Amino acid sequence: MKKAKRVLVVGSGIGGATAAYTLARAGVETHCIDIQPTRSTVGSGICLLHNTMRALSEIGLAEPCLESGLKFEVFKQHDAAGNLLMSNPTPPGIGIRRPELARILETAASDAGATMERGLTADTVDDRGDRVEVKxxxxxxAAYDLVVAADGAYSKLRERFFGSGHRVWFAGQSAWRFNAPRPPEVDGFCLYRSPDGKRTVGALPTSKEACYLFFLENSAQHMHWPDDQLDVLVRERLAEFTAPVIQDSLAQVTTPQQVLVRPFDVNLVQAPWHRGRIVMLGDSAHSPTPQMTSGGGLAIEDxxxxxxxxxxxxxxxxxxAAYSNRRFERVSTVWNASLQLCKYEQEPVxxxxxSAALLLQTYQYLGQPM
Known part of the structure; x- marks a missing residue:
């Protein structure tokens, strides 16, 4: 096979947009498509840990993320009333709103020369051995030398080229998320635990002015909630958390549209992550639980x-071959740690x-080169 000169990236999420940028920056003619007609302006936050910031710095995008987000270097645990129980330093990371990160990545890709098109998908993808023909x-x-499947956890390209055995499965938790003004004490990754230790609320800064909060809910199967009641339901679930950070933030939630709920549907495809001229990155190859706050960061590294x-x-x-060899052990280590944390939180006691020890241990592991 020759070197790739023309590449199609399917999906312009965090991994896809970063791939469009890095490939264009490397001199590859890059075409990136996304089925969504417009970039979403709705979304909570994302944590970019030290490893992600190192990767972004390597490609020249750390500074705009730092300007839009908020740097932090601490992991704190509280009780439900907001009393501090434990504080640990962590390697520096940042919190940033997902729509803002998407804007930075997509703008950078366009500026680097990638063709970014929305409202498009690949109806047919045929790997001919020496090229990939796409309708x-x-x-x-059009014909491409390589197609990058960056189409997310429910990837259609993965199912077609890697088989249906790699579908996601439910990890037993869902997350409720909402944005709020940032109080000064939310200056890092903050957790608040219920008196029985079975329920956890987290808070993370996304800028000097804003933060987002999340609540993890256990269930044996996917749960379904009425979309027009999400604001009421999240307040009911967090009533026992009297910490001012939580209750003051909940007071800002006045419509159901402010609340996002997502089940933890996960998968980890064994290496190699390519079949012929189709290669996966990000959630299409490895969709983790969010306990290590590393899904987006691992996609950027990919x-x-x-x-x-x-x-x-x-x-x-x-x-x-080199791509899969460099990525699989690192990704699987973080993926398994994140899933283990998810399982810990579902234990009766x-x-x-x-959990904190495993979290901090994996933070240290992420300090190794990607």
Whole structure:
């Protein structure tokens, strides 16, 4: 196989947009499509840990994220009333709103020369061995040297080229999320635990002025809630948390549209992450639980490493093998730690100290080179 000169990225989420940017920056003709007609302006926050900031710094995008988000270097645990129980320093990371991160990444990709198109999907994708022939949903046809499946946890490209055995499965938790003005004490990754230790609320800064809060709910199966009652339901669930940070933030939630609920549907595809000229990155290859706050960060690392391999190695096959070899052990270590934390939180008698130790241990692991 020759080097990739023309690449299609399917999906312009965190991983896809970063891949479009890094590939274009490496001199590859890059076309990135997304089925959504417009970039969403709705969303809570995301934590970019020290490893993610290092990757963003390597590709010149750390500074705009720092300007839009808020840096933090502490992990704090509180009781339900807001009393501080434990405070640990962490390597520096930032919190930032997801729509703002999306704007930064997509703008950078366009500025680097990537063609970014929305309201489009790939109707047919045929790997011919020496090229991939694609028919887009608007009727256009094109050939590419490589197709990057960045189409998320429910990836259609993964199912077609890797088989239905890699579908997501429910990890037993869902997250409720909402944005709020940031009180001064939310200056890092903050957790608040119920008296019985079975329920946890988290808070994370997303800028100097704002933060987002999340609540993890256990269930054996997917739960379904009336969309027009989400604001009422989240207040009911958090009534026992009397911490001013939580109750003052809840007072700002006046409509159901302010509350986002998502089940933890996860998967981890074993390496290699390519089949011929189709390669996966981000959630399509590894959708984790959010306990390690690393899903988006790992996708960004994927995109950086993929572009490096395609740039530095002599042909696509060698580049694809190197990409999977460099990524799988690191991703699986963080993915498994995150899932273990999720399982710990579902135990009849949770052990916060054990969870905190694993969290901090994995933070340290992420300090290793990607």
């Amino acid at each position: 887009l949903s608007d009727g256009r046809e 995109a950086v490493v993929l572009a490096q391999c395609l740039r530095d190695l002599p042909d696509i096959e060698e580049a694809m 949770p052990n916060p100290q054990r």
